[in-house]
Amino acid sequence: MNFPSRKLTVSLTSLLLAGVAALPFAADLTHPQDSTAPKAAAQDKAMSLEAHMKAVNKSMKQVRNFLKNPTAEAPVALVTDMQKHAFEAKLMDPKKTPKEEGKEKIEFVRGYKQEMRDMIVMLLDLELALDKKDWAAAGKLMEELDKQKSDSHKIYKVKGKDDEEEGGDKKK
């Protein structure tokens, strides 16, 4: 029997097993604050602007629910994920964007991107507030985000059937 090579096989197997066992901890290192983070938004390049918005909407509901009774760990990683969705959405053009090249289109796109920047800044502030456990500040930012959503949608979003659907723009 070739004893040294068997030993090598055993130690390689132990290394592999140790690596697999360490995987959940490696995942935790990415989001040390909480385990609520969904899969990274930016990974799915095929997502539409609407899908990014719906993802933000869903997370908003979760944050709103958390703030009703903020006893557990704050969903900080969830807000980081919302930022990724908002950032991806900022790179896209809404359906309502004027088709024809020209001043009107330039102004529309510039306005849209400015609103999205403001939204991303608010989401960064929300992350900070949750991380500091400043629930009052977080609640205020949620209200501001709700208002910005409704003001921006009046200008940049085509009014559609989704307004009445679950997961759509309806405020719950």
Ligand code: HEM
């Ligand atoms: C927290 C803030 C926001 C939330 C939760 C939100 C949520 C949503 C949802 C659920 C939809 C898809 C369903 C529907 O049409 O109603 C949507 C669509 C849309 N939203 Fe938002 N939104 C937010 C902020 C904004 C802001 C700041 C802007 C503009 C700068 C914006 C622009 C749009 C546009 C343009 C669409 C239609 C998609 C398209 O044209 O392709 N939203 N949003």
